[in-house]
Amino acid sequence: MRTAQRAARRRMSPSERRQQIVTSAADLFDEGGYTSTTMDDIARGVGLAKPTLYHYFPSKDEILHAIHEEFIDLLINRHEQRTATGLGPEQLLLEVMADILELMETHRGHVRVFFEHHRELPSSEREAIKVKRDKYEQFVEELITEGIRKGIFRETDPHLATLATFGMCNWAYQWYRAGGTLRSREVAYQFWNYLVYGISASSASPTS
Structure with a gap:
């Protein structure tokens, strides 16, 4: 063997x-x-x-940078490929959330490193990763802005809604475990439902 x-x-x-x-x-x-x-x-x-x-x-720092870069590049590439398919902003938002949560199953170590160890990156590499982080955040803010413009989402602060989106998804790895009652995509759909429709009975989605 x-x-x-x-x-x-x-x-x-x-x-x-x-x-x-x-x-x-x-x-x-x-x-x-x-x-x-x-x-x-x-x-x-x-x-x-x-x-x-x-x-x-040559160093552990370079491995750390490679992990960060691979993770954010996965998110950016998936989103850029998906935007060419003609999906609406509400569906694209769901897929953004699903991407982050599904990577908890396929790239769990990457997820923890990305969210917990960016400060350990040398300054030049940290800045390069920040540029990509900001780019991805801008993608999400733009699709929420588009959803507002089209009347799909109500008038709200797109930047704050973007932060709320990431706030729900980014730390789920702290408690999510594969093999539980919900798969990562199902968790993503529930989070999306909370974000888009809220949890008030009067504003629940038709599919809830």
Whole structure:
């Protein structure tokens, strides 16, 4: 078994190896925390000698940056591809919320790192990630603004509504566990329902 695993590792391309390191490190940071996890831990996690690990990532900071970049790029790319499909702002808002919550299942370590460890990024990398964070936030604010303009959403502060959207989704990983009574997309739909229709009986959606 170990021989087969070593052979599979040898067949990896450099990009596949980097991806393996990033994924493994994200899981380790999720389990043990960024500060407590060492490059030795990461090397053991992917079955590499420590000097080989340094060949791909010269520092733990660079791995942290790669995790942040991969996570925000996933969100941005999914949204940009979806906007070309002609979906309305209300559906796009639901999908934004679903993206964040579904990544709790597929990229749990990335989620925790992104929301808890951005301050540990070196200043230049932190600024680069902030630019992408702001870009994604602007996407959401623009679709809420469009929904207001089209009469789909009532008149409200688009920026505050955007913050409310992220406020519901971004910290759900603290309590959400896969295998519970609701899947992540079902949680996203409930959050979307609360945001769009509220929880008042008089304003409940027809599908509630």
